[in-house]
Amino acid sequence: MHDNGYVVATSSGAVYGGSMGGPAPGGAGDGALRPELADVGRLLRRGVRGVVGAARAGEAPTLTSIVREHLGDGSGELPVVEETWAPYEHVNVQAGLDDWLASTGGAVHVVGVVGFRHQRFGLGEILTDQREPWGPRPGNVARVNLPAGPDGEVRACVQCAIYLVDEGTDRTALLVRAADPESGQTRVSLQVVSTRDGRAAEAAAGVRAATSAANVFRGKVLSFGHDVFGYGQTLLAFQRRPDLDADHLVLPPETLEAVERQVVGVAAHKERLLAAGQHLKRGLLLYGPPGVGKTHTVRYLTARLTGTTVIQLTGDALGLIGEACSVARALQPSMVVVEDVDLIAEDRGMHPGQHPLLFQLLNEMDGLAEDADVVFVLTTNRADLLEPALAARPGRVDQAVELRLPDADARRALFALYRGGLDVEDGAADDAVARTDGVTASFLKELLRRAALVAGDRLPRVSRSDVAHALDELLDTRNAMTRTLLGGGTEVTLRSPADDVD
Known part of the structure; x- marks a missing residue:
């Protein structure tokens, strides 16, 4: 070529x-x-x-022919009963549906539905054979793995399928659809028809009750977020419950007692309190400067309340107060944690209609029933921003506890806690305590880490001079920003004679 x-x-x-x-x-x-x-x-x-x-x-099976054959003559006249849930409840609906189906004792056949995306349809449309050329049709069952617990636990959940239940004299069909906001399906839905009068309503109510009983959120630690189940949708993520005891929480005894009595004590004496006509709902405010242990205290309470549902709201999730309180009411006993609540404390009068979140939170706290076993734990660095709103609505927060910067005894305890497996020379703790008046726990934790780095090859042995060197480094004017971020105080002092002892 x-x-x-x-x-x-x-x-x-x-x-x-x-x-x-x-x-x-x-x-x-x-x-x-x-x-x-x-x-x-x-x-x-x-x-x-x-x-x-x-x-x-014309001979190919369709959803209509399959469901009509199951239900028999007159199926097109059967009433349809519907239940819906928030998108993040999908995993619970699947758990409840599976349990309800097992409880019927009947034969169950699952028909997968394909072509359901961007389609508006239900059992009513299927039974009347109102099909589109490219509409839903029988196919494989599509499932999606959704979080069902901490440490990556998941459950396979049906996205769209029809369950055909044969209970002998009764025939029932259930259509389950996941939320699909892009298609206008904003909630998880369950539609039910049955050949026996009233059975569809019984089945729908039974699935809802089973969904509540099998709720995988119950007793777990949860955090709210956005944009995982679709734009604008709410996510509940599982967090591991911390393993933290009182030895890891350095607070004055009277402060720890006040916190425990309000949160853990009420939970422990719930039955006696109710029998005596006392309410269970309560609100605790932890306030103080940054770095004094507010978040650490919340982690300690979370560890203590085993079996209690804990719902955490931070950052951009603070706008999901309504959803959080709804979950808390449904999954009692529960604790709602709102950290940095001052971020939603702007005066409503300054921004009409734009910042009602603090008022919504206070309304949710007040709207709980007297026997609701729900505790609200709020944290703030700026109690002055909250005081006017809380004073105007008394009773929502019934205990405010101030957390202060650690005194000398507390700093000594923190030093012992954070040394871990380090073999620190005698006297190093005394030197550090004497020079760190006004610092936070975070500062002391970083101090010991840096002292270990200074010691280097001599680890786990850490000398007094190693600690002194690390402290001098943190107190150097070149590290002013680092010191501020760690909560370094303004009353710290430079090297003392004792620091020169090796």
């Missing part, structure tokens, strides 16, 4: 030839595709398939 030509061999043995820049294979010119005898057979087979497919189109 010519230097600028090409040759392409196909799997059938046909060869296309041409010149670079010339007509493409199959086009006009010398490289045109030429028919073969085998092409006649291919065309015949394609024609036969088309004719057979068209002839048997």
Whole structure:
């Protein structure tokens, strides 16, 4: 062939030839595709398939024919009962539905639905055979794995399917659809029809009750977020419950007692309190400067309240107060944690309609029933921003506890806590305590880590001079920003004579 030509061999043995820049294979010119005898057979087979497919189109099973055959005559007149849930409840609906189906004792057949995306339909449309050419039809069951617990635990949840239940004299069909906001399906839905009067309503109520009983959120630590189940949708994520005892919480005894009595004590004496006519709902405010242990105290309470549902709201999730309180009411006993609550404390009068979140929170706290075993724990660095709103609505927060910067005894305890497995020379703790008046626990934790880095190859042995060197480094004016971020106080002092002891 010519230097600028090409040759392409196909799997059938046909060869296309041409010149670079010339007509493409199959086009006009010398490289045109030429028919073969085998092409006649291919065309015949394609024609036969088309004719057979068209002839048997009416015999192919559809969702309508499948459901009607299950329900029998008159199925098009049966009433449809519907229940819906928030999108983040999908995993609980699946758990409840599975439990309810097992409890019926009947035979269950699952029909997968494909082509359901961007389609508005329900059992009513299916039973009346109002089909679109590209609408929902029978197919494989589509499932999605959703979080069902901490440490990556998941549950396979049906996205769209019809459950056909045969209980002998009663026949029931249930259509389950996951939320699909892009298609206008904003909630998880369950639609039910049954051949026996009232059975559809019984089944829907039974699934709802089973969903509540099998709720995988119950007794777990949860945090709210956005944009995982679709734009604007709410996510509940599982967090591991911390393992933290009182030895890891350095607070003055009277402060720890006040916190425990309000949160843990009420939970421990719930039955006696109710019998005596006392309410269970309560609110605790932890306030103080940054770094004094407010979040650490919340972690301690979370660890103590085993079996209690804990719902955490921080950052951009503070706008989900309504959803958090709804979950808390449903999953009692529960604790709602709102950290940095001052972020939603702007005066409503300054921004009409734009910042009602603190008022919504206070309304949710006040709206709980007297016997609701729900505790609200709020934290703030700016109690002055909250005081006017809390004073205007007394009783929502019934205990405010101030957490202060650690005194000398507390700093000594923190030093002992954070030293871990380090073998720190005697006297180093005294030196550090004497020079760190006004610092936070975070500062002391970083101090010991840096002292370990200074010691280097001598670890786990850490000398007094190692600690002094690390402290001097943290107190150096070049580390002013680092010191501020760690909560370094303003009353710290530079090297003392005792620090020179090796």
